[in-house]
Amino acid sequence: MKKIKWFAKELSPNMDGERVRVAGWVVRTRDLGKIVFVIVRDSTGEFQLTFKKGVVSDELLNIAKKLTTASAIITEGVIRKAKTKFGFEIIPEKIEVNFSATPLPVDIIGATETELSKRIKWRTLDLRRPKAVAIFKIRSLVVAAIREFFIKNNFVEIHTPSIGIYSAEGGADVFEVKYFDKKAYLRQSPQLYKQLLVGALEKVFEISPAWRAEPHWTTRHLCEFISVDAEIAWINGIDDVLDVLEDLIIYTLEKVRKEGKGCFETLGIEPPNVPSKPFPRVEYEDAVKLLKKAGIPLEGKEIPGKGEEWLGKHIKEKYGTDAFFIIHFPYEIRPFYTMKLEKNGKTLTKSFDLIYRGLEIASGAQREHRYDVLKQQIVEKGLRPEAFGYYLEAFKYGMPPHGGFGLGLDRYTARILQIENIREVILYPRDPLTLEP
Numbered sequence: 001m002k003k004i005k006w007f008a009k010e011l012s013p014n015m016d017g018e019r020v021r022v023a024g025w026v027v028r029t030r031d032l033g034k035i036v037f038v039i040v041r042d043s044t045g046e047f048q049l050t051f052k053k054g055v056v057s058d059e060l061l062n063i064a065k066k067l068t069t070a071s072a073i074i075t076e077g078v079i080r081k082a083k084t085k086f087g088f089e090i091i092p093e094k095i096e097v098n099f100s101a102t103p104l105p106v107d108i109i110g111a112t113e114t115e116l117s118k119r120i121k122w123r124t125l126d127l128r129r130p131k132a133v134a135i136f137k138i139r140s141l142v143v144a145a146i147r148e149f150f151i152k153n154n155f156v157e158i159h160t161p162s163i164g165i166y167s168a169e170g171g172a173d174v175f176e177v178k179y180f181d182k183k184a185y186l187r188q189s190p191q192l193y194k195q196l197l198v199g200a201l202e203k204v205f206e207i208s209p210a211w212r213a214e215p216h217w218t219t220r221h222l223c224e225f226i227s228v229d230a231e232i233a234w235i236n237g238i239d240d241v242l243d244v245l246e247d248l249i250i251y252t253l254e255k256v257r258k259e260g261k262g263c264f265e266t267l268g269i270e271p272p273n274v275p276s277k278p279f280p281r282v283e284y285e286d287a288v289k290l291l292k293k294a295g296i297p298l299e300g301k302e303i304p305g306k307g308e309e310w311l312g313k314h315i316k317e318k319y320g321t322d323a324f325f326i327i328h329f330p331y332e333i334r335p336f337y338t339m340k341l342e343k344n345g346k347t348l349t350k351s352f353d354l355i356y357r358g359l360e361i362a363s364g365a366q367r368e369h370r371y372d373v374l375k376q377q378i379v380e381k382g383l384r385p386e387a388f389g390y391y392l393e394a395f396k397y398g399m400p401p402h403g404g405f406g407l408g409l410d411r412y413t414a415r416i417l418q419i420e421n422i423r424e425v426i427l428y429p430r431d432p433l434t435l436e437p
């Protein structure tokens, strides 16, 4: 590939005398009359341009004097060893500038951070801060690790429709879209399609957006998120799925620790520890008992965010680990496609949630693969079998026992980075009030 420019992190004093093409955004200028120093930042670091009267043309010196913070600048020049904090400077021979307006709507230089909602509005500018860059480099690394893990383990990457007529996770929080003269929905997850595909491809994964019309305001729910979905055929029970999810978490955290070192340093935080297998498993009923004792009420039968947080601390104290599973949720609070588990006279499910650093980051189950039982469960949940058309019909033709999980990429990344609000790790978050930019 042709080199368009040198990145800041590639430059060094050892390149003394070399001609380079560099580019970035002006951080600040220091004008001493006959000499102007300009600090420039790109997505990898900073360097200094030195404009000295007599060394550079007067035309270049005059442009340097007018540079505003955040102006885009491309320079061709020569590297010289110098007593700067970089150990070198660049003497420009040619520059090209796209001047930035002033004042800037967000602070990209100072120590103070502009409030989040404003920074998101001005994301392009916000991303010129090294800390913001570090967040999205880690996010990119997490996705790379996830994809690498699945491919290494013989999963097939799939792309399934975002628009359809099925509502997989329950009707209330689904976005309706106009599809020519029909009513359609934005998918809440690729759930039903990944199940259909595991009926032939055996091990599949998808990394794609999902939409939930969640009207509530929290730091962990958004209307659009990236779901990492996996589905596996021929399983013997949820243990086979938990095993894959454990390996996925370990693989990603190991890679992030190794390759994300510089980013964690920029952010001033410790890279995450890698939990060891097996992650503790807590029965839903035991989790509920613990929460009751701690005085934390449930939301119906659902474990609330506060409960996950409390359980996270409890498990950390007891087992010293950041990750654990809650297993066997009641059938009442799991979707129709989940396989039931009759236990102690109660109808539970072969399901689980993965809690990491006090937050549910993934959820999954063994699915019901027997046509008659599946159809019955659709009816039990108050849904119409006809509404599931070809999805349901496919189960007449030899579906294997299968199971899988959906992992929220945004929540996982936020927790790796010890960030409370998932909006910080999403470039352009969508919540009930935010459609732009």
Ligand code: AMO
Pocket (backbone or CB within 6 Å): 169, 188, 189, 191, 212, 214, 220, 221, 222, 223, 224, 225, 227, 229, 230, 360, 361, 362, 363, 364, 365, 404, 405, 406, 407, 408, 409, 410, 411
């Ligand atoms: P569930 O609805 O629990 O399960 O979602 C799976 C994971 O996706 C993330 N998540 C969200 N992230 C941000 N904002 C939201 N509004 C949001 N909703 C969910 C969470 C959650 O753990 N089909 C099943 C998965 C499966 O069984 O395979 C499903 O969608 O991290």
